[in-house]
Amino acid sequence: MTPFFKRGGKLLMLAPMAGFTNSPCRKIFRSFGANAVVSEFVYSRAVLSGSVRVLEKLALTPEERPAGIQIFGSDPAEMSEAAAKLEEELSPDFIDINFGCPAPAAVSAGAGAALLKNPKLMGRIAESVSRALRRIPCTAKVRSGWCPSDIVLPEAALILQDSGIQMLSIHGRTRAQGYSGDCDWRIIEECARILKIPVIGNGSVEKLDAKSLRDSPCAGFMIGRAALGNPWIFKRLRLRLDGGDESLSNPSPSERAALAVRYAELVCSGDFKGINENNLTYAKAQLMPFLKGAPGFKKLRTSILKISTLDELKELLCQYL
Ligand SMILES: Cc1cc2nc3c(=O)[nH]c(=O)nc-3n(C[C@H](O)[C@H](O)[C@H](O)COP(=O)(O)O)c2cc1C
Numbered sequence: 001m002t003p004f005f006k007r008g009g010k011l012l013m014l015a016p017m018a019g020f021t022n023s024p025c026r027k028i029f030r031s032f033g034a035n036a037v038v039s040e041f042v043y044s045r046a047v048l049s050g051s052v053r054v055l056e057k058l059a060l061t062p063e064e065r066p067a068g069i070q071i072f073g074s075d076p077a078e079m080s081e082a083a084a085k086l087e088e089e090l091s092p093d094f095i096d097i098n099f100g101c102p103a104p105a106a107v108s109a110g111a112g113a114a115l116l117k118n119p120k121l122m123g124r125i126a127e128s129v130s131r132a133l134r135r136i137p138c139t140a141k142v143r144s145g146w147c148p149s150d151i152v153l154p155e156a157a158l159i160l161q162d163s164g165i166q167m168l169s170i171h172g173r174t175r176a177q178g179y180s181g182d183c184d185w186r187i188i189e190e191c192a193r194i195l196k197i198p199v200i201g202n203g204s205v206e207k208l209d210a211k212s213l214r215d216s217p218c219a220g221f222m223i224g225r226a227a228l229g230n231p232w233i234f235k236r237l238r239l240r241l242d243g244g245d246e247s248l249s250n251p252s253p254s255e256r257a258a259l260a261v262r263y264a265e266l267v268c269s270g271d272f273k274g275i276n277e278n279n280l281t282y283a284k285a286q287l288m289p290f291l292k293g294a295p296g297f298k299k300l301r302t303s304i305l306k307i308s309t310l311d312e313l314k315e316l317l318c319q320y321l
Contacts, residue, residue: 003066003093003094003137003166003167004035004036004066004093005036005139005166005167005198005200005219005220006198010213010214010216010218010219010220010221010241011035011036011198011200011219011220011221012033012034012035012220012221012223012234012237012238012241013034013035013036013037013038013169013200013220013221013222013223014026014029014034014036014037014038014222014223014227014234015038015169015202015222015223015224015227016038016039016040016041016070016096016098016141017040017224017225017227017228018040018041019040020040020228020286021037021038021039021040022040022057022272022286023059023060023061023064023266023271023272024263024266024267024272025263025286026039026060026064026067027061027063027064027266028231028259028262028263028266029227029231029234030063030064030065030067031063031231032231032232032234032235033234033235033238034223034231034234035066035220036066036067036068036093037064037066037067037068038067038068038069038070038096038141039058039060039067039068039069039070039092040070041070041071041072041098041101042054042058042069042070042071042072043071043072043073043109043111044071044072044073044075044078044079044081044082044083045073045078045082047071047082047085047086048078048081048082048085053273053274053276054274055089055090055274056273056274057273057274057275058086058090058274059090059273059274060090060091060092061271065093066093066094067092067093068092068093068094068095068096068139069086069090069092069095069096070095070096070097070098070141071083071086071095071096071097071098071129072097072098072101072106072111072112073109073111073125074109074110074111074114074115074121074125075125076121076124076125076127076128076129077128079097079125079128079129080128080129080131080132081132083095083129083132083133083138084132084133084134087132087133087134087135087136091136092136093136094136094137094138094139094166094167095129095133095136095137095138095139096138096139096140096141096169097125097126097129097138097139097140097141097165098111098112098140098141099112099113099115099116099122099140099141099142099143099156099160100112100113100116100141100142100143100171100175101113102143102175102178107175113143113146113175116142116143116145116146116150116152116156116175117146117150119152119155119156119159120159122140122142122156122159122160122163123159123160123162123163124163126138126140126159126160126163126164126165127163127164129164130163130164130165130166131164137166137167138164138165138166139165139166139167139168139169140160140165140168140169141168141169141170141171141202141222142156142157142160142168142169142170142171143170143171143172143173143174143175144170144171144172144173144174144184144187144188145174145175146174146175146176147174147175147176148174148176150174151174151187153170153187153190153191154187154190154191154194154195157170157191157194157195157199158194158195161195161196161197165197166197166198167197167198167199167200167219168191168195168197168198168199168200169199169200169201169202169222170187170188170191170199170200170201170202171183171202171203171222172184172185172187172188172201172202172203173203179225183202183203183204184203185201185203185208185212188201188202188203188218189201189216189217189218192216192217192218192219193217198218198219198220199217199218199219200218200219200220200221200222201216201218201220201221201222202221202222202223202224203224204226205221205222205223205226205237206223206226206233206236206237208221209240210240210241210243213237213240213241214241221237223237228289229288229289229290229291229292230289230290231259232249232250232251235248235249236249253294253295253320254320256290256291256293256294256320257291257294257317257318257320258317259290260287260290260291260317261313261314261317263283263286263287263290264280264283264284264287264310264313264314265310267279267280267282267283267286268280268283268310280308280309280310280313283310283313284304284305284307284313287304288301288304294320300316303316304316
């Protein structure tokens with residue numbers, strides 16, 4: 001089957017975000033127009049640990065697809081074994097390799113952004129994972145470099161392309177920048193022009209105007225923080241691309257409340273597994289971003305934290321519907 005990133009048109013993807021892009025969230029974002037989604041990242045060693053819970057948390061439902069599972073690690077053999085296991089057991093639509101996580105836990109393990117210091121090892125990991133996958137493509141996500149004096153693009157992007165990576169997402173910030181400061185769209189676009197594989201641009205995409213989005217050599221865009229609690233961003237950006245009226249995508253308080261209820265129902269449905277706590281406790285914490293911006297949010301938040309059943313939550317949110 002043709003992978004989603006070869007079907008044409010500018011893609012709008014949900015960025016992988018640990019602690020956020022779980023299965024219920026991915027379902028919601030797909031229904032709001034995200035063309036594809038990516039899981040929260042998972043350590044290759046955790047996949048191979050035999051933990052049922054790890055696999056349960058990563059399980060994909062038909063409504064989320066096309067959906068990728070993102071892995072991180074530093075050992076080519078371990079990464080390919082984990083990728084093959086995920087393909088076999090969960091059949092994701094693609095496996096994505098994380099080459100950009102700045103978190104100390106990933107970097108100290110020589111994984112994530114640490115690999116930006118070693119593009120040859122990035123290539124070996126990409127090649128090993130690509131070869132291990134039988135039916136699905138291997139994709140990757142990188143940052144522009146470690147710090148302003150150590151920019152690895154476009155060289156690392158070319159290495160990844162030669163190593164079998166079939167789509168590359170580029171976050172145009174360095175590891176040193178973390179999540180702040182300007183995103184370097186110049187370097188993203190340079191890669192998109194040079195590479196033969198599709199390049200997905202990432203980094204404050206919501207700030208790009210219609211012309212920049214439309215004229216970009218990128219095959220698509222990946223939206224991160226602007227999507228937290230805000231699936232409407234996908235409708236807004238699609239309207240921007242198509243020249244429509246973006247104000248039509250502004251959610252009303254009642255739409256926010258309805259979405260929070262839907263999210264809680266998905267988390268508590270029994271299909272969503274693999275979390276350590278009670279599903280309602282988890283849902284209550286995770287649904288707050290969907291309600292942010294609704295009138296009286298602070299008071300509502302306090303009331304939500306006190307309730308102890310899904311019906312109580314629905315009753316509380318009904319006042320907005
Ligand atoms: C809370 C949070 C968690 C993230 N987790 C991941 C992750 O698991 N894998 C990954 O590749 N990037 C992760 N990122 C980075 C985002 O995917 C994205 O590259 C970054 O936020 C820049 O995009 P933005 O400017 O649209 O937010 C995370 C970002 C945030 C804010």
